[in-house]
Amino acid sequence: MHFFNFLATVLAASAVSAHPGADIEAEILETREQISQLEHRNLDHCTEILKRDGVFQRGIERRMATFERLRAERYLNGLAPRADPINTSHKSNKPYTLNTLASTIFASNTSCLLSPEVTEGPYYVTGEYIRSDLVENQPGVKLHLDILVLDTTTCKPVPNVFVEIWQTNSTGVYSGVVANGNGNFADKTNNKKSWLRGAQKTSADGVVEFGTIFPGHYTGRTTHIHTLVHTNAAAAQNNGTLIDTGASHVGQFFFDQSLITIVERTSPYTSNKQTLTTNAQDGILKEQSKVGDPFINYVFLAGGDSVSAGLLGWISFGINPKLSKTVKAATKFTGN
Ligand SMILES: *[C@@H]1O[C@H](CO)[C@@H](O)[C@H](O)[C@H]1NC(C)=O
Ligand SMILES: *[C@@H]1O[C@H](CO)[C@@H](O)[C@H](O)[C@H]1NC(C)=O
Ligand SMILES: *[C@@H]1O[C@H](CO)[C@@H](O)[C@H](O)[C@H]1NC(C)=O
Ligand SMILES: *[C@@H]1O[C@H](CO)[C@@H](O)[C@H](O)[C@H]1NC(C)=O
Numbered sequence: 607m608h609f610f611n612f613l614a615t616v617l618a619a620s621a622v623s624a625h626p627g628a629d630i631e632a633e634i635l636e637t638r639e640q641i642s643q644l645e646h647r648n649l650d651h652c653t654e655i656l657k658r659d660g661v662f663q664r665g666i667e668r669r670m671a672t673f674e675r676l677r678a679e680r681y682l683n684g685l686a687p688r689a690d691p692i693n694t695s696h697k698s699n700k701p702y703t704l705n706t707l708a709s710t711i712f713a714s715n716t717s718c719l720l721s722p723e724v725t726e727g728p729y730y731v732t733g734e735y736i737r738s739d740l741v742e743n744q745p746g747v748k749l750h751l752d753i754l755v756l757d758t759t760t761c762k763p764v765p766n767v768f769v770e771i772w773q774t775n776s777t778g779v780y781s782g783v784v785a786n787g788n789g790n791f792a793d794k795t796n797n798k799k800s801w802l803r804g805a806q807k808t809s810a811d812g813v814v815e816f817g818t819i820f821p822g823h824y825t826g827r828t829t830h831i832h833t834l835v836h837t838n839a840a841a842a843q844n845n846g847t848l849i850d851t852g853a854s855h856v857g858q859f860f861f862d863q864s865l866i867t868i869v870e871r872t873s874p875y876t877s878n879k880q881t882l883t884t885n886a887q888d889g890i891l892k893e894q895s896k897v898g899d900p901f902i903n904y905v906f907l908a909g910g911d912s913v914s915a916g917l918l919g920w921i922s923f924g925i926n927p928k929l930s931k932t933v934k935a936a937t938k939f940t941g942n
Contacts, residue, residue: 691899692885692892696862698905725890726856726933727832730772731782733849733939734803736842739817742801746776746819747869748916751902755812755835758924763812767927768836768848770805771816777878778824783936787825798942805836805848820861820869820917825880828888829866831859831902834933835925851933855925860891860901868911898923 657663677683741748751771755764774780779789781799789796802821806814823829834856841850863885869875870882885891894900901921908915 691895691901692863694899694901695864696901696903697865698903726834728785728936729780729783729788730832730834730933730935731800731803731937731939732851732935733843733847734770734772734782734800734805736768736806736846736848737804738806738815740771740802740804741817741819744775744801744819745874746822747872747875747913749818749820750916750918751816751818751831752918752920753814753816753833754920754922755808755814756922756924758926759928763808763810764835764925764927765808765810765812766839767808767925768805768839768841768850769808769814770803770834770836770848771818771831772803773818773821773831774824775802776819776822776874778822778880782939785936797937800939800942803939807839807842820875820913822875822878823866823870823880823882826883828883828885828891829861830888830891833857833859837927837930847939849938851935852930855929856931856933857923858890858894858900859921860885860888860894861904862901865904865917869913872913 674683678685681687753769755767755769756762757764772780772782777789779796781796781801781803784791784794784796802818804816806816808814818831821829821831836848836850836852838850838852841848843849866885870878891900900923902919903921904917904919906912906915907918
């Protein structure tokens, strides 16, 4: 007889006999009689089998994991509640002097997931150049971006995929699209422009770097940079452009409000007359912040809080290379 059958038998016996007014002595005798008939009186014989089958070990691990999880849920594990990234500084918090070890400054990182659910927005243009320097002639605070792409299913860097970015110039206008609400609608030449747009293939270590400028704000959105990941290597054209509206992962990068404020005090950002939307007011940022930290970490190259020499920014994000969707391009770039 198995342990559980044994239990059931005992429980059944108590159920019928253990009621008020019953003869306790008789019940004891009855129970003793039942037990004497059992083939196994306890679980001792199972010990070796349970050990062999890993049941004990899994039990220990499971309870340990539950213990850790319950403590973490109650913030008893030494870690603070997850901070809202919107309220968190992404400036490298290491004192920055000429003697500061680079390895100290660049240890900090944030990470976000790029999911196909985040919008590409209305100003995506396909057919842009594969290049690292996107500035062309746009004035503004120089921003060098270091982007690391990780595979969320393996936690390894993702080599040989195209990371594409596009953003506004310092006064909040996108190149490449003539649209109401995007700069001067009457200026039809904007269709032929490709500044602040481009793609790069990730290195063996899953990294791309871009030279760009800090984007300006435009009405209705906080300051951001759009990004897509194209896993289709064949999308690269012979003329050095990338044409792909498929197999893409979509996301946006954001900047600390304090950094936006510093940049916006400088020219030509000061000439931007569009309404400023803050991070705290931006619905898309709020959604992305629920699952990750889509903020760019940064350091002022000149030290202090001076943008005179520009910024170095960095971010890691995860993609699932097996996910894909079709993005909507406003138009295709066909040359200047
Ligand atoms: C953090 O965010 C909340 C709401 O988004 C805001 O009310 C609060 O002032 C923020 N705190 C700081 C320190 O920025
Ligand atoms: C980010 O940094 C923290 C601490 O410095 C480290 O534990 C974590 O693994 C890093 N995350 C990534 C994705 O590199
Ligand atoms: C941003 O781009 C628009 C459209 O080309 C242009 O009119 C504006 O002058 C640019 N901003 C700056 C600061 O050059
Ligand atoms: C690059 O080549 C493709 C065809 O291979 C063409 O569709 C596209 O317009 C070209 N782009 C430019 C900028 O010349």
